[in-house]
Amino acid sequence: MAVAGAKPRAPWASKAEESRGRLHAEPGGDTRSAFRRDADRIIHSSAFRRLAYKTQVFSYHEGDHYRTRLTHTLEVVQVARSIARALGLDEDLSEALALAHDLGHPPFAHAGERVLDACMSAYGGFDHNAQSLRVVTRLENRYPGFDGLNLSWEVHEGIVKHNGPQPGPLPHAIEVHAERQDLWLWSWPSAEAQVAAIADDIAYDVHDLDDGLRAGLFGIEELSALPLVGPIIAGIKAQWPGLDRPRFIHELGRRMITALIADAVAESERRIGLARPANADAIRQLGAPMVGFSEGVAQAEKAVKSFLFPRMYRHPRVMEEMAAAGDVVRDLFHRYMADTGALPEEWRASVEGRTEAARARRIADFLAGQTDRYARAEHARLFDRASELR
Structure with missing residues (x-):
């Protein structure tokens, strides 16, 4: 059934009924689509719950109002579904990704x-996108018939290609997985995966500005010279002179998200209109991303990142x-490597x-699976000196 306000499904949208399937066959009969089941499985996973206590920029103990990995992820979901709906794509697949x-993320x-990554340099390195694939294919052990969550091919593909094609050299986890499943590493991912990736950028930019302002790392006036941000600030001042700072910050973020989503939708429609892809695989084979910002907004978005790097990160x-x-x-890492007896029993058994x-x-x-607070507790347990993180 179509969602109110959604476009009819586009010919180039991914179709759950035409999915390339799962690594392990499962019986049908579920009223949900394959992609809806994928999203639900991720929500119910242990790794997803642990995101609540993993740092985004500010550690969770600094205050209840700053983003964590979990709140960031939920904001990415909201943006991704909005863009997918406007483009006539499969919202459930964009949500799952x-x-x-x-x-x-560790x-x-x-x-x-x-x-x-530095600690693992002699053993193949560490990459959080590759580790996300490892989590959903190996480390989440909830089902009696298989390791991992047994998600659809299209979700595995989108995780691996979060930043585009992966021709090589491949991160360790992706290289290992490629022996089990061909994810078309040479191609761009589905339009839904591209939507999830740009939604990540939008959420990062807007909400890191929000957190930085609330933390007092920089002021509103310092943002006025930035393209896109400056005109929005001027518009808020003109419409709401004397608006108090907390409401001003919220309104700035709200208008930025609206502007970035609108531009991404318009530019993606323009690119798709020129390419006229016949189906989802045609999107993969076009040789360039179909979802993105216009040139002007892309430069403005880079300016935001350039501002945040020295002033926040x-x-x-x-x-x-x-x-x-x-x-x-x-x-x-070095303690566990030198003394596997320091590991919890189930992990100790897995390395013997x-x-x-x-x-x-x-x-x-x-x-990588540890939360900030668990890592602190482990450090305090294993070392004589108190943890440096309070």
């Missing part, structure tokens, strides 16, 4: 990933905490008798 895109945001307050967080991840590389990969799995 938005829900899954950060499942592989604790402490990108600082945790950088340190874990490299702010001394954030850098100090992330440096200490990186020490926690590094300490834990393995090669050094296989043991390191399992330890990376364990670390």
Whole structure:
């Protein structure tokens, strides 16, 4: 049944009834589509629940109003469904991909990933997108007949190609999985996957500005020189002179999301109109993304990222905490490698008798699944000195 306000399904939309299927065949009879089942399985996974206590930029203990990986993910879902609906795509597939895109993130945001990648440099490295695939295909063990969540081919494809085609060299988890399933690594992903990726960018940009303003890392006036942002600020001032700061910040974010979604929809419709793809596979084979911003807005979006990098992601307050967080991840990795008895019993059993590389990969799995607070507790338990993260 069509959703109110949605366009009729586009010919190039992914169709659940034509899915390339799952790694393990399952009986039908469910009233949900294959992609709806995928989204529901991700929501009910342990990895999804743990996102509530994983850092986005500010650690969860700094305040209840800053984004966590979970709230960021839910915001990406909202944006992705809005764009997919406007383009006549499969909303459930875009939702599933938005829900899954950060499942592989370790604790402490990108600082945790950088340190874990360095620790794993001799064993194939660490990449959070590849780890998301590993989570849904191997590490979530809920079903009696298979490891992982047994999601549809189209979801696996979208996770792997979150940033576009993957011709190589491949991250370890993707290279291993490619032996089991051909995900067309050379091609662009479905339009729904491209929607989830641009929704991630929109949510990041808008809500990191929101968190940075609320944290006092920069002020509203400092944003006035930015393209796209500056005109929105001027428009709010003209319509609501004297508006209090919290409402102003919220209105700025709301209008930015609206503008970015509208541009992404209009530009994607323009590109699709020129390419005239016949079906979902034609989208994959076009050799360029079909979902994106117009040239002007793409430059404005890059300007926002360029502003945020030094003013937020490299702010001394954030850098100090992330440096200490990186020490926690590094300490834990080397301790577990040197003394597998420090691991919980079920993880200890999973590394016994393995090669050094296989043991390191399992330890990376364990670390990547930890929440910020669990990693802190582990560090306090295993080291004589108190954790540096308070």
